[in-house]
Amino acid sequence: MSAPWKQVLNRVDDYCWEIPTSYKEGMRVPGRIYASEAMLEHIWQEQVFQQVANVAFLPGIVPYSMAMPDVHWGYGFPIGGVAATRVSDGVVSPGGVGFDINCGVRLLRTNLTAEEVGPRIEKLTTELYNNVPSGLGSKGRLRVNEKELDEVMVRGSAWAAEHGYGDAEDVEVTEESGCIRGADPGKVSARAKQRGIPQLGTLGSGNHFLEVERVSEIFDREAARAMGINEVGQVLVLIHCGSRGLGHQVCTDYVALLGRVVQKYGISIPDRQLACAPIQSTEGQSYLEAMACAANYAWTNRQCILHWVRESLVSVFSKSRQEMGLEQVYDVAHNIAKLEKHTVDGKRLDLCVHRKGATRAFPAGHPDIPEAYRKVGQPVLIPGDMGRGSYIALGTETAMRMTFGSTCHGAGRVQSRAAAKRSQRGADVVRALADKGITVRAGSMSGLAEEASEAYKDVDEVVDITHRAGISRKVVRAVPMGVVKG
Amino acid sequence: MLVTKDFELIEHTADVGIMAYGADVREAFVNAARGMFSLITELESIREVEHRDVEVTAPDVESLLAAWLNELIYLFDVENMLFSRFEITEFSDTCLRARAYGEPVDGSRHKLKVGIKAATYHMLEVDRSNGGRVRVLFDI
Numbered sequence: 001m002s003a004p005w006k007q008v009l010n011r012v013d014d015y016c017w018e019i020p021t022s023y024k025e026g027m028r029v030p031g032r033i034y035a036s037e038a039m040l041e042h043i044w045q046e047q048v049f050q051q052v053a054n055v056a057f058l059p060g061i062v063p064y065s066m067a068m069p070d071v072h073w074g075y076g077f078p079i080g081g082v083a084a085t086r087v088s089d090g091v092v093s094p095g096g097v098g099f100d101i102n103c104g105v106r107l108l109r110t111n112l113t114a115e116e117v118g119p120r121i122e123k124l125t126t127e128l129y130n131n132v133p134s135g136l137g138s139k140g141r142l143r144v145n146e147k148e149l150d151e152v153m154v155r156g157s158a159w160a161a162e163h164g165y166g167d168a169e170d171v172e173v174t175e176e177s178g179c180i181r182g183a184d185p186g187k188v189s190a191r192a193k194q195r196g197i198p199q200l201g202t203l204g205s206g207n208h209f210l211e212v213e214r215v216s217e218i219f220d221r222e223a224a225r226a227m228g229i230n231e232v233g234q235v236l237v238l239i240h241c242g243s244r245g246l247g248h249q250v251c252t253d254y255v256a257l258l259g260r261v262v263q264k265y266g267i268s269i270p271d272r273q274l275a276c277a278p279i280q281s282t283e284g285q286s287y288l289e290a291m292a293c294a295a296n297y298a299w300t301n302r303q304c305i306l307h308w309v310r311e312s313l314v315s316v317f318s319k320s321r322q323e324m325g326l327e328q329v330y331d332v333a334h335n336i337a338k339l340e341k342h343t344v345d346g347k348r349l350d351l352c353v354h355r356k357g358a359t360r361a362f363p364a365g366h367p368d369i370p371e372a373y374r375k376v377g378q379p380v381l382i383p384g385d386m387g388r389g390s391y392i393a394l395g396t397e398t399a400m401r402m403t404f405g406s407t408c409h410g411a412g413r414v415q416s417r418a419a420a421k422r423s424q425r426g427a428d429v430v431r432a433l434a435d436k437g438i439t440v441r442a443g444s445m446s447g448l449a450e451e452a453s454e455a456y457k458d459v460d461e462v463v464d465i466t467h468r469a470g471i472s473r474k475v476v477r478a479v480p481m482g483v484v485k486g
Numbered sequence: 487m488l489v490t491k492d493f494e495l496i497e498h499t500a501d502v503g504i505m506a507y508g509a510d511v512r513e514a515f516v517n518a519a520r521g522m523f524s525l526i527t528e529l530e531s532i533r534e535v536e537h538r539d540v541e542v543t544a545p546d547v548e549s550l551l552a553a554w555l556n557e558l559i560y561l562f563d564v565e566n567m568l569f570s571r572f573e574i575t576e577f578s579d580t581c582l583r584a585r586a587y588g589e590p591v592d593g594s595r596h597k598l599k600v601g602i603k604a605a606t607y608h609m610l611e612v613d614r615s616n617g618g619r620v621r622v623l624f625d626i
Contacts, residue, residue: 046499073499075608075623099603099625136526136598137566137591195563205601206626245563248603248625252556255607260545272548272607416497417600417626446599486601 005044009033015469016402018064019053026270027056032064034403034469039069039461042414046073054270055083059278060090062344062351066403068358069465070412070457074098076273079357079413082406085279087339087350091267092284093276094254094291096354097337101250101291102298103208103242104175104333105381106306107392109228110313111325112235114214117481118437120316121212125439125482127312128210132305133202134486135443140201142304149197149297150185156296160303166328170303173370174331175360176338178299183292188246189253192290196246196297201304205447205486208241209386210309212482216389219474223376223394227329229476236478237313238390239305240383242335243298250294254287279352288337288352295336302331329392330379334359334409340368342404353404361395361407361472369395380472384411384459386440386451387433389479391463398470407472411459420455421446433483442485451485493521496609496623502600503609503623511547512577514618515554519572519586522555522605522624526562527596532570535589540582547579548610551620554582555605562602566591600626 009017012032017040019031031052035043043049048071056065061083071080076095085091117124133140144152152159157171157178171178185193203210215234218224229236243250259275261283262268267276277283310326317324337354344351362369364377373379377394384390388411399405415423424432426445429452433440442448466472496503504521508514523529542557544550561567569588576583591598603625611621 075498075501075606075625079500095607099606136601191560191564195560198564248563249560252604256544256549256553256556259549259607272610275607413499416499417502418495418497444598444600450600 003041003044005040008049009040015465019049024053026268027053029056029061029064031056031067033067033071034465034471035069036465043071048073048078051078052081054274055081057269058083058085058091058093058274058276059267060085062086062349068406068408069462070357070408070410072412072414074356076271077356080408081356082358082403083354084342084351084404087279087352090279090352091276092279092287092337092352093274093354094251094258094287095273095275096356097251097291098335098356099248099251100242100335101247101294102333103335104298104302104331105383106239106302106331107329107381108237108306108309109325109327109329110235110237112317114233114235114481117212117235121439121482124212124312124316125441125484127316128309129441129484131308131312132210132484134204134484136205136486138202139198142201144197144200146193149193152200152300153185153188153293153296154183155179156299157303160300165304165307170306170328173328173372174299175333178303178331180292180295182289183296184289185293187286187290188250188293192246192249192253195249196244199244199246200297200301202244203241203305203486204244205444207451208486210484211238211390211480213238213390213478213480215476216479217477219476223475226373226376227379227392228325228327237309238381238383239302239309241301241305243294244301246297247294250290254290258283258287291337295333299331330381332359332381340404351404355406357409358406359409360405361399362405363395363397363400380407382408382410382459382463385453385456386480386483387436387438387453388459389477391459391474392476393463393466393472393474396470396473399472403471407466408462411456411462413455414457415455417450420452421449423454424449424452438480439482440485444486448485492517496621498623501624501626503621505619505621508618511612511614511618511620512574514620515551515582516572516574518551518620518622519555519558520570522558522602523569525600525602527568527598529570531596532568532588534571534587537585537587538567540584540586543581545580547612550580550582551612551622552605552607552610555622558586559602559604568596602626
């Protein structure tokens with residue numbers, strides 16, 4: 001018997017599958033899932049098709065509701081979803097960004113080798129754990145008042161750099177230079193600010209982490225060199241976190257607010273978590289201005305954490321930052337809505353691109369990517385799970401044409417948190433990682449079990465599909481040496 | 487209907503949900519809140535030392551459920567308050583007043599399990615057909 005999804009999907013090519021509008025009444029455009037045939041089986045078992053179809057209801061969406069290969073069942077939008085709406089008559093949906101606004105990844109390179117770091121990895125992991133506040137209910141080392149928080153929300157990474165947490169070079173190699181313009185703190189509720197003040201400069205819990213890793217494979221030497229990565233064994237540090245309680249509250253506030261106005265604008269949505277408002281409406285604009293505040297807060301957060309990571313390396317190896325070549329490679333957002341220009345059916349359009357668990361992947365030559373990468377393309381940072389690898393890839397012209405310059409953001413979960421905990425305990429996860437030579441420091445053992453390798457898709461397979469589909473190009477693979485989790 | 491449990495967990499690939507039961511919806515709202523705090527820590531470890539008064543309004547009863555739980559998440563995030571007992575003093579489809587009993591997190595006694603970002607509207611359901619039954623999915 002043929003697989004049930006075969007009756008629903010139309011094959012576009014080996015890695016792209018279309019959900020026709022006939023799948024669900026109300027879809028304005030078809031859905032498109034980037035995946036291998038083998039992966040579709042799992043995707044089918046979840047509610048991903050439904051969720052991709054639901055997103056296709058959004059007014060002004062063009063030309064498809066898309067899902068990247070790491071797609072999995074989300075809480076409204078699928079995680080791994082990309083949806084672009086026309087700025088002129090389309091909507092913005094806070095659920096299409098998610099609660100952790102500008103959750104993202106930052107990569108630091110070093111010129112240290114795995115041989116040098118290996119013997120001190122336990123010390124380094126402990127130092128990172130002590131220097132970067134993490135875990136549930138942790139308070140930041142920064143003490144900002146309300147006025148300073150407003151500055152953080154308006155200026156993003158630059159605020160951190162000016163206050164001694166990094167420098168202008170870091171800001172330069174950050175998506176959007178670490179600041180979305182037009183942020184208005186007046187659109188952020190007092191409660192969101194209350195949640196944000198004590199949590200600035202904290203990693204958080206859940207799937208957020210710091211990872212010390214070594215380069216295991218280089219696929220494109222020239223592009224890797226542009227990122228300062230020259231050899232297998234070179235040590236990198238990956239930072240994964242977002243906008244903490246401030247972003248969560250902004251999303252909570254605006255999903256509730258926009259949920260109250262959908263009727264006023266005559267919008268029909270199949271899932272209340274997709275609450276939205278016209279981009280040109282007061283409510284839509286307010287959300288975008290508040291979202292920018294949370295996004296800028298997240299970039300500031302990662303900038304401060306980067307600073308403490310550098311301090312930890314300096315302390316453990318007793319060498320200066322310059323001696324160790326501690327330079328930021330790049331920083332990407334993977335939960336965000338961006339106003340961008342794209343070509344659809346031969347026409348240049350102003351679009352609002354929602355990336356919910358998806359990464360921007362702009363090609364070489366694009367004016368929005370920093371000078372250092374203009375020739376090779378935008379670095380895309382793709383973390384895997386704790387036990388397997390992570391990737392650095394590059395944006396492509398194909399991505400620009402097919403996915404509004406977007407690709408996957410990680411491995412994607414396949415196992416529920418409860419199922420992960422049933423199948424392994426935190427202590428088992430520590431032992432399994434230790435067997436692979438990976439040191440881990442975690443605030444919560446049960447949280448650790450939820451993040452076990454088995455709970456995730458194989459990142460190699462996911463990245464391979466983005467590579468073969470052409471929506472990003474593999475440059476470097478790295479494997480973990482030490483992991484810090486909240 | 488014989489209700490044998492107050493709440494149960496719903497498995498979801500990325501997140502966790504709660505199905506909560508009660509003799510009526512009001513009681514199911516209480517059990518949903520207890521279910522939510524059981525995700526954060528062991529309910530038995532929470533002592534009734536302090537209380538907070540909570541008031542939320544919403545356009546309909548489903549949104550009221552999300553607003554109620556999000557209010558408690560806010561109190562946990564800002565004041566580190568854990569709650570294990572709730573008295574709903576006023577309840578309609580659009581307004582809820584309650585007193586929540588608990589204490590701030592004490593690292594030596596409370597084993598924190600998972601952080602909750604928010605109660606979502608996805609799969610949100612309030613069912614009155616057989617006593618009270620509510621369903622909510624959290625972003626973890």
